[in-house]
Amino acid sequence: MHPRIEDYAVIGDEQTAALVGRNGSIDWLCLPRFDSAACFARLLGDEENGHWRIAPKGAQGLCTRRSYRPGTLVLDTEWDTDEGSVRVTDLMPQRDRAPDVVRVVEGLSGEVTVRSTLRLRFDYGSVIPWMRRSDGHRVAVAGPDSMWLRSEPEVRTWGEDFGTHAEFTVKEGETVAFVLTWHPSHEPRPPLTDPYDSLRASVEDWQAWSARCRYDGPHQDAVLRSLITLKALAYRPTGGIVAAATTSLPEELGGVRNWDYRYCWLRDSTLTLGALLSAGYVEEAEAWRDWLLRAVAGDPADLQIMYGLAGERRLPECELPWLAGYAGSTPVRIGNGAVDQLQLDVYGEVMDSLELARGAGLPTKPHIWSLQVALMEFLREAWRQPDEGLWEVRGGRRHFVHSKVMVWVAADRAVRALEQYPRLRGDLDGWRAMRDEVHREVCEKGFDATRNTFTQSYGSRELDASLLLIPRVGFLPPDDPRVVGTVDAIRAELGQDGFVRRYSTDGTAVDGLPGDEGTFLACSFWLADALHLTGRTREARELFERLLGLTNDVGLLAEEYDPAAGRQLGNFPQAFSHIGLVNTALTLYGADEAG
Numbered sequence: 001m002h003p004r005i006e007d008y009a010v011i012g013d014e015q016t017a018a019l020v021g022r023n024g025s026i027d028w029l030c031l032p033r034f035d036s037a038a039c040f041a042r043l044l045g046d047e048e049n050g051h052w053r054i055a056p057k058g059a060q061g062l063c064t065r066r067s068y069r070p071g072t073l074v075l076d077t078e079w080d081t082d083e084g085s086v087r088v089t090d091l092m093p094q095r096d097r098a099p100d101v102v103r104v105v106e107g108l109s110g111e112v113t114v115r116s117t118l119r120l121r122f123d124y125g126s127v128i129p130w131m132r133r134s135d136g137h138r139v140a141v142a143g144p145d146s147m148w149l150r151s152e153p154e155v156r157t158w159g160e161d162f163g164t165h166a167e168f169t170v171k172e173g174e175t176v177a178f179v180l181t182w183h184p185s186h187e188p189r190p191p192l193t194d195p196y197d198s199l200r201a202s203v204e205d206w207q208a209w210s211a212r213c214r215y216d217g218p219h220q221d222a223v224l225r226s227l228i229t230l231k232a233l234a235y236r237p238t239g240g241i242v243a244a245a246t247t248s249l250p251e252e253l254g255g256v257r258n259w260d261y262r263y264c265w266l267r268d269s270t271l272t273l274g275a276l277l278s279a280g281y282v283e284e285a286e287a288w289r290d291w292l293l294r295a296v297a298g299d300p301a302d303l304q305i306m307y308g309l310a311g312e313r314r315l316p317e318c319e320l321p322w323l324a325g326y327a328g329s330t331p332v333r334i335g336n337g338a339v340d341q342l343q344l345d346v347y348g349e350v351m352d353s354l355e356l357a358r359g360a361g362l363p364t365k366p367h368i369w370s371l372q373v374a375l376m377e378f379l380r381e382a383w384r385q386p387d388e389g390l391w392e393v394r395g396g397r398r399h400f401v402h403s404k405v406m407v408w409v410a411a412d413r414a415v416r417a418l419e420q421y422p423r424l425r426g427d428l429d430g431w432r433a434m435r436d437e438v439h440r441e442v443c444e445k446g447f448d449a450t451r452n453t454f455t456q457s458y459g460s461r462e463l464d465a466s467l468l469l470i471p472r473v474g475f476l477p478p479d480d481p482r483v484v485g486t487v488d489a490i491r492a493e494l495g496q497d498g499f500v501r502r503y504s505t506d507g508t509a510v511d512g513l514p515g516d517e518g519t520f521l522a523c524s525f526w527l528a529d530a531l532h533l534t535g536r537t538r539e540a541r542e543l544f545e546r547l548l549g550l551t552n553d554v555g556l557l558a559e560e561y562d563p564a565a566g567r568q569l570g571n572f573p574q575a576f577s578h579i580g581l582v583n584t585a586l587t588l589y590g591a592d593e594a595g
Contacts, residue, residue: 002043002326002327003021003022003023003027004567004568005063005249005326005558005567005568005570005572006552006553006556006558007021007022007023007552008020008021008022008028008043008158008418008552008556008569008572009013009022009066009068009075009554009556010073010232010245010556010572010573011073011075011090011091011092011097011101011230011232012073012092012232012233012245013092013093013094013099013100014101014231014232014234014235014236015033015034015092015095015235015236015237016029016030016031016032016033016034016036016092016099016245017029017034017092017233017245018040018041018090018092018101018261019233019245019572020061020075020077020090022063022066022077022553023053023055023059023061023063024051024053024054024055024059024060024063024077024088024102025042025052025055026040026050026052026090026126027040027041027042027051028040028041028042028043028044028245028246029101030262031099031147031182032098032182032246033146033244033309034128034233034235034242034245034262034309035236035262035263035305035308035309036055037122037123037124037126038050038104038149039121039122039145039182039516040052040119040121040125040126041121041124041323041333042123042125042127043246043249043326044124044247044248044249044320044323044324044325044326044332045125045322045323045324045325046324047119048119048121048125048162048274049121049124049125049126049322049323050119050120050121050125051117051119052101052103052116052119052177053115053116053117054088054103054105054114054115054118055088055115056079056081056083056112056113056115057113057114057292058112058115059079059081063077063552064079064080064085065078066078066079066553066554067553067554068225068228069203069553070207070210070556071202071206071207071209071210071228072202072207072226072228073091073092073206073232073454074089074090074091074202074203074206074212074368075089075090075091075204075554076088076089077090078091079112079289080369080431081110081112083110083111083112083113083460084107084108084109084110084111084112084172085108085109086101086105086106086107086108086112086114086170086173086548087105087106087108088102088104089104089106089199090102090103091198091199091202092200093193093198093201094201094205094236095198095272095368096191096203097183097190097191098181098182098183098190098534099182099332100179100181100193100198100264101176101178101179101180101542102177102179102193102195102199103178103180103198103199104175104176104177104178104195104196105170105175105176105177105178106170106173106174106175106423107170107171107172107173107175107233108172108175109175110171110172111169111170111171112169112170113166113167113169113182114168115165115166115167115169115274116157116166116167116175116178116582117163117164117165118149118163118164118165118180118591119162119163119164120147120164122142122143122145123142124186124320124322124323124332124334125322125323127142127143127344128142128162129141129142129145130142131159131164134148136150136154137149137150137189138150138157140163141185142185143185144184144185144186145182145185145482146182146183146184146185146190147180147182147183148176148180148181148343149164149178149179149180149181150179150198150574151166151176151177151178151179151191152177152179152195153176153573154175155168155176156168156169156477157410163387164181166482167246168526168550173264175196175366175532177195177196177445178195178356179192181193187299193547195489197490199370206228209225209228209231210224210228212280212281213227213279213280213281214278214279214584215278215279215280215582215586216282216362217585217586217589217590218547218589220584220586221555222548222555222585223279223581223582223585225551225554225555225556226555226578226581227275227279227281227532227577227578227582229555229556229573229575229578230272230275230276230284230575230578230579230582231281231284232573233245233246233575234284234287234572235264235309235310235312237309237346238287238291238294238309238310238311239284239286239287239288239289239290239291240264240288240291240295240307240308240309240310240311240562241268241272241288241291241575242261242263242264242309242564242575243263243264243265243306243571243574243575243576244262244264244267244559244570244571244572244573244574244575245259245262245334245556245571245572245573246262246571247260247261247333247334247571247574248260248264248323248325248329248332248333248334248571249326249329249330249558249559249569249570249571249572250325250326250327250329250569250570251460251517251559251560251569251570252329252517252518252569253328253329253519253562253565253567253569254327254328254329255329255517256329256330256331257318257517258325258326258330258331258333259333259336259338259571260315260317260333260334260335260336261450261559261574262310262569263293263306263307263308263315263336263339264291264306264307264308265290265306266295266296266303266304266305266306266307266346266349266350266577267305267307267343267345267346267349267390268363268576268579269288269292269338269349269352269353270349270352270353270356271576271579271580271583272291272355272457272575272579273288273353273356273357274356274583275357275579275583275586276288277295277360277580278582278583278586279582279586280361282362283540284571285357286357287364287365288328288358289353289354289362291368292350292354292532293354293365293368293371294311295311296350296371297371297416300347300375300377300378300379301373301378301382303346303347303350303375303378304339304340304346305338305339305341305343305346305392306336306338306339307424311333313469314396315335315336315339315407315422316335316337317333317334317335318333318334319331319332319333319334320332320333320334322482334402338388338392340390341387341388341392342385342387342397343388343389343390343392343403344379344382344383344385344387344400344404344406344407345387345390345400345402345403345405345406345407346406347375347378347379347391347406347407347410347429348405348406348407348408348409348410348413348473349406350375350410351372351376351409351410351413351414352410352413352473353407354368354372354413355413355417356369357414357458358417358421369417369424369426370419371552372414373414373426374539375410376410376414376426376427376431377412378385379407379410379411379434379486380430383404383407383434383438385510386398387398387400387403387515388398388400389402389403389457389464390402390403390464390466390530391464391466391502391503391541396407398456398460398513398545399445399446399457399458399459399468400456400457400459400464401442401446401454401455401456401457401464401465402466402469404438404442404446405442405469405470405473405475406473407438408435408438408439408442408475408575409473409474409475410448411435411438412474413431413435413437414426414430414431415428415431415432415435418431424481432525439475439489442454442475445458447482448461450574451489452482452485452486453482453486453488453489453490454467454470454482454486455467456503461511462503462504463486463490463493463494463502463503463504464487464502464503464524465490465494465502465503465520465526465527466499466502466521466523467486467490467528468486468487468490468500468529468530469526469528470486471483471485471533471534472529472556472561478530478533478534478535479534479535481518483534484534485532487527487531487534488556490527493526494517494523496563497519497564498543498546498562499516499519499521499524499527499546499547499561499563500519500520500523500524500526500527501518501519501520501523502520502523504532505517516562517560517569517570518560518562518569519560519561519562519563520559520560520568521547521550521557521558521559521560521561521574521576521577522559522574522576522577522579522580523549524543524580525544525577525580525581525583525584526548526580527543528540528541528543528544528547528587528588529583529584529587529588531543532587532588533587535559537588541588542586544584544585544588547581550568552568555575556572556573557572557574557577557578557581558571558572558573558574558577559569559571559572559574559576560579577595
């Protein structure tokens with residue numbers, strides 16, 4: 001039986017990430033990048049698909065307690081047993097050349113026998129490597145991958161059932177450290193990593209980074225944990241931020257809504273940039289802005305909704321039939337076929353992000369405005385097309401209201417830039433006219449006057465939680481009756497136990513998929529924002545408190561939540577959810593609380 005999604009914590013080195021269960025098992029790790037093939041894939045299969053568990057011998061269940069060291073991504077997991085207590089500290093130090101997983105076992109009391117079971121399975125759990133010994137290491141090789149395991153002090157290891165095992169005892173104050181290092185199999189072994197130096201440096205580096213956080217309002221621990229998680233999901237070499245560390249964790253247990261989120265979405269760009277800037281992380285915000293500029297360079301007609309970590313455009317989708325899926329949820333997919341969709345909202349996201357960056361004083365680059373002009377010239381005609389919309393639906397193109405609202409955002413930000421920065425040149429009159437025309441059309445075709453609400457698409461009766469962003473982006477003022485009516489309609493029709501689903505999946509063909517999904521956490525944060533903006537701050541704060549209560553024991557959120565089952569769903573940890581948490585805290589508790 002699979003652990004619950006919320007039973008996992010994340011460790012990482014800002015180039016990839018591992019999921020560590022409350023039972024002491026690392027069940028997911030892709031090397032050397034977030035989007036590389038996994039060498040531990042038990043998360044989506046079983047133990048034979050790769051995992052590494054360190055726990056007291058005979059311990060079948062979960063740990064006694066666990067926590068991150070304050071302000072870090074260093075995880076402490078502790079067990080109390082009849083023989084004594086033991087701690088396992090897990091981390092991935094920022095890499096020099098090769099990625100390392102460091103696991104330090106420390107005796108806290110008594111004398112505890114500890115068992116380590118390592119099953120390496122390259123290529124998403126499908127390839128059993130050849131194992132050998134070399135210079136006190138266990139070395140695994142298969143095709144392009146090689147991994148080296150060593151311990152300090154050295155403990156005896158043996159091979160059994162296609163795994164590498166170790167058993168040892170630790171008394172109070174004694175430690176045993178394991179280091180697992182990946183490198184390309186055609187290259188020599190990288191320099192050895194000192195596990196204890198790595199632990200000290202990781203704690204110091206993370207705490208120094210966390211000390212830069214400017215947010216000083218309520219729930220500071222939750223906000224900081226979300227910011228640390230965002231940093232953990234950032235690919236340091238390029239500045240790109242992946243949507244999540246995993247693929248194919250289901251939106252419905254046993255269902256088919258299983259997607260690969262190890263890529264960078266443009267839809268997240270403005271909200272991400274705003275969260276980083278407001279919290280004081282200008283360097284990370286600039287890195288994300290620069291990734292965005294590189295990714296979208298080229299013909300505006302070729303703008304994609306998502307890109308690879310370095311801006312790669314081809315992300316072919318396929319299925320991995322040898323993996324049984326999380327809780328039997330198949331298919332397991334890698335790659336993402338939605339990459340080829342037309343989503344007009346991303347043009348608004350890019351324009352809004354670049355305008356936010358300009359207003360925040362991020363160092364400008366000479367080609368930014370020319371890129372924005374090119375985007376606007378493309379939108380001048382393209383905005384009239386139907387598209388697949390924000391949620392990457394696979395049920396055919398429509399005139400989605402949120403997409404048109406974001407087209408309005410693009411035109412609005414372009415007009416504002418010309419009005420605010422006289423040195424810039426562009427078609428001010430044409431863009432103003434376009435902005436007005438889009439606004440008029442949305443209000444005429446995307447609004448249901450009978451129910452006093454905007455709708456998911458022109459002429460439909462369905463609602464969509466993305467409409468909650470209408471007041472946030474400035475399309476209409478928060479006190480406009482149409483905004484208040486839309487917020488109330490979404491609460492009534494898309495609400496479930498106080499949280500919000502993205503859209504209805506009951507008998508509609510909008511997403512072209514069978515089954516259902518949970519409430520969407522980012523949308524529930526948007527509802528809190530919208531309640532605050534429409535003058536219902538008490539209700540907004542109550543909802544925010546409930547959402548904070550959904551975080552797991554170490555402060556992490558997946559994409560969705562099932563109120564009936566009381567479980568997190570979807571890929572994990574989810575950047576969109578943590579961005580929502582940060583931005584809602586800033587919205588509810590005011591700029592005066594942040595710096």
